[in-house]
Amino acid sequence: MNGNGVRVSVEPPLGLLLELTHRCPLQCPYCSNPLELQKSGAELDTDTWLRVLDEAAALGVLQVHFSGGEPTARKDLAAMVKRAAQHKMYSNLITSAVLLDQRRVAELAEAGIDHIQISFQDVEPENADRIGGYAGGHLRKLAAARLVQEAGLPLTLNFVVHRQNAERVSQMIAMGLELGAGRIEVAHVQYYGWGLVNRSALLPSREQLDAVTAEVESARLRLKGRMLIDYVVPDYYALRPKACMGGWARRFINISPAGKALPCHAAETLPGLEFPSVREQSLGAIWRDAPAFQRFRGTDWMPEPCQSCDKREIDWGGCRCQAFALTGNISATDPACALSPDHAVMAEAVKQSRGASLGFVYRQ
Amino acid sequence: MSVTVEADTVPRFGIGVKFRFDEVRGAWVVLAPERLFLPDEQAVEILKLVDGQRSLGAIVDDLAVRYQAPQELIATDVAVMLRDLADKGVIRL
Ligand code: SF4
Ligand code: SF4
Numbered sequence: 001m002n003g004n005g006v007r008v009s010v011e012p013p014l015g016l017l018l019e020l021t022h023r024c025p026l027q028c029p030y031c032s033n034p035l036e037l038q039k040s041g042a043e044l045d046t047d048t049w050l051r052v053l054d055e056a057a058a059l060g061v062l063q064v065h066f067s068g069g070e071p072t073a074r075k076d077l078a079a080m081v082k083r084a085a086q087h088k089m090y091s092n093l094i095t096s097a098v099l100l101d102q103r104r105v106a107e108l109a110e111a112g113i114d115h116i117q118i119s120f121q122d123v124e125p126e127n128a129d130r131i132g133g134y135a136g137g138h139l140r141k142l143a144a145a146r147l148v149q150e151a152g153l154p155l156t157l158n159f160v161v162h163r164q165n166a167e168r169v170s171q172m173i174a175m176g177l178e179l180g181a182g183r184i185e186v187a188h189v190q191y192y193g194w195g196l197v198n199r200s201a202l203l204p205s206r207e208q209l210d211a212v213t214a215e216v217e218s219a220r221l222r223l224k225g226r227m228l229i230d231y232v233v234p235d236y237y238a239l240r241p242k243a244c245m246g247g248w249a250r251r252f253i254n255i256s257p258a259g260k261a262l263p264c265h266a267a268e269t270l271p272g273l274e275f276p277s278v279r280e281q282s283l284g285a286i287w288r289d290a291p292a293f294q295r296f297r298g299t300d301w302m303p304e305p306c307q308s309c310d311k312r313e314i315d316w317g318g319c320r321c322q323a324f325a326l327t328g329n330i331s332a333t334d335p336a337c338a339l340s341p342d343h344a345v346m347a348e349a350v351k352q353s354r355g356a357s358l359g360f361v362y363r364q
Numbered sequence: 365m366s367v368t369v370e371a372d373t374v375p376r377f378g379i380g381v382k383f384r385f386d387e388v389r390g391a392w393v394v395l396a397p398e399r400l401f402l403p404d405e406q407a408v409e410i411l412k413l414v415d416g417q418r419s420l421g422a423i424v425d426d427l428a429v430r431y432q433a434p435q436e437l438i439a440t441d442v443a444v445m446l447r448d449l450a451d452k453g454v455i456r457l
Contacts, residue, residue: 012388014400060388062395088384090395115380115397154380156397182379182453183397228453230398 010250010297012060013287016089017067017254018049019265020077024070026096027133028121029360030160030195030202032265033069037364042258046076048279050083052255055283057087061253067094069257072104078111085112092117094158097144098137105147116148117156117185123171131164133362142179149180156183161212162202164358169215176227186216187232192266192321194363199349200356209237235336236346240311241318242336248296248320253287261286263293266321270330296320296331303331305339369443369457371421375414378453383411394454401454410442414455420446 022037044052056064064084071077072095084091093108097118108116120141122128128138148155157179159165159172169186176184188209189195189202204212216231223229235241245252249263256262259278268275273292287293295301299312306317317323318334326335327342335342369375377383381396392408394401403411409430413423424439431438449455 058388060386062386062393062400090382092397114382114395117397154397185398225450225457 010288013056013251013253014061015063015065015252016052016056016061017065017252017265018052018071018080019067019069019254019256020049020071020074020080021257022069023073024068024096024363025073025098025134026070026137027362027364028131028160028194029133029198029362030162030189031363032190032193032195033363034193034266034268035197038257043074044255044257044259044279046079048259049076049080052278052283053080053083053087053089055278056253057084057089059284059287061089063090063092065092065094070096070099072097072099078107081108081111081113085114090114095119096132096137096141097148098134098140100144100147102147105144105151105153109151109153113153115154115156117158118145118148119158119160120172120175121160122165123168123175127165131360133360145179145181154183155179155181156185157181158185158187160187160189161204162189163204163208163353164202166204166208166212169212170219173215173219173223173227173229176229177223181227183228183230185230185232186212187230188212188234190232191234191236192319192325193269194361196325197361200353201358201360203236203350203353204234205354206237206350209234235319235322235334236350238336238346239338240336241315241322241334243315244319244322244334247316249287249293250297250316253283261290261293263296264319264321267292269321270324272330301331303333305337306333309339369420369446371419371424371439373420373457374416374418375420375423375446375450375455375457376416377414378456381454383414396454399453401452406441407445407449410445 021043022033023040081091091114093113093116118141121131125138129135157176191199216229220229245264254262254265260275261278262275275292276286276290302317306312318336320330323332323334324330326345333340335345383394386393391402394403413426424442428435428438446455450457
């Protein structure tokens with residue numbers, strides 16, 4: 001049931017994001033994991049993850065993203081990849097790659113992994129290691145990226161950009177070419193969780209943002225047909241919000257390490273919602289019937305100005321987690337929208353970040 | 365931008381791209397890194413002929429016979445569509 005007690009029917013989900021663990025050797029100050037990290041003892045066991053994959057395939061999931069924390073910290077990763085491949089679901093590994101050696105890459109290739117995405121913190125090794133909070137990490141990532149390429153696996157490089165590395169986007173793109181990546185992601189920090197804690201140290205200036213955007217746009221033209229560049233902007237200079245997750249519980253299911261099923265990885269920050277566990281319910285039942293999934297599905301729950309806006313089925317009112325974090329109201333219009341009565345908080349945050357300290361609160 | 369594709373070009377799927385039938389939806393899907401397309405009927409018929417062996421010319425011949433349509437018309441449609449898919453990284457030309 002959504003806010004008005006009407007059940008909104010829904011198509012099968014397209015993607016499943018498995019946060020296999022919160023453990024990670026790195027400590028990025030914009031990590032998308034919650035502030036309260038789950039201990040390894042709380043993680044689902046192999047059989048439960050495999051059952052979730054079976055249920056996902058039956059439900060119509062087409063793509064599975066193995067993520068974390070650091071998913072390769074789980075020894076049973078290859079078994080899960082293999083199960084996804086048996087169901088012909090497209091498997092994507094989202095990794096920091098510092099634990100990927102030749103044996104591990106071969107094992108994943110053998111299991112049928114379809115694509116590997118490696119995150120980089122910068123192109124300058126010293127700054128990259130400082131941002132990730134892990135000495136020697138950058139060089140390990142480079143070595144791992146070469147192993148992935150040598151194994152003939154499709155590779156994406158992911159660069160999270162912010163005030164402390166935005167000047168080096170052209171080198172990031174060059175690095176993608178050099179490592180044979182078919183795709184790179186230039187993604188501005190999203191300011192939830194750890195990113196919000198570190199917002200003042202990370203928010204780029206308007207000039208930095210415009211320079212990054214111009215660089216990406218010219219590289220896209222230049223590299224058309226050679227390398228795809230996906231670009232994610234920060235909400236703080238935007239006039240319209242993003243369609244977070246393609247709309248609440250419309251396309252994706254996220255499973256936390258302990259087995260909570262969530263419409264988005266940050267959904268547990270929202271008060272008053274009870275998220276079901278895959279330990280107790282099937283994925284199909286959760287997708288169709290869980291009240292937390294119904295809560296913001298569709299448009300009936302929306303307040304004004306969204307309710308009468310012609311963009312409501314384009315951005316779905318933006319991100320619930322951002323709306324709550326910045327306004328205290330889970331049903332508010334995302335303040336990233338210029339039509340939101342709270343839009344001024346965005347400009348205020350930009351102002352506060354000017355000249356703020358560059359020190360980080362590391363994820364731990 | 366020109367959409368010409370030579371008749372002897374052999375289109376193939378991009379690295380990491382999969383084209384398959386999904387039983388749950390009863391529809392063909394294209395799966396790629398962080399990409400997912402549900403191609404329309406016309407695109408499905410073309411993609412089914414992309415096997416890394418057939419040239420564009422051979423694909424057009426096949427479709428022209430099957431749909432009893434003029435070669436040139438089919439050739440233009442196929443070239444436009446393949447060029448578009450190539451820009452999205454689905455097809456290599
Ligand atoms: S963002 Fe950084 S700390 Fe968080 S999981 Fe990824 S690599 Fe680890
Ligand atoms: S008012 Fe709501 S629906 Fe309209 S653009 Fe803003 S967030 Fe989107």
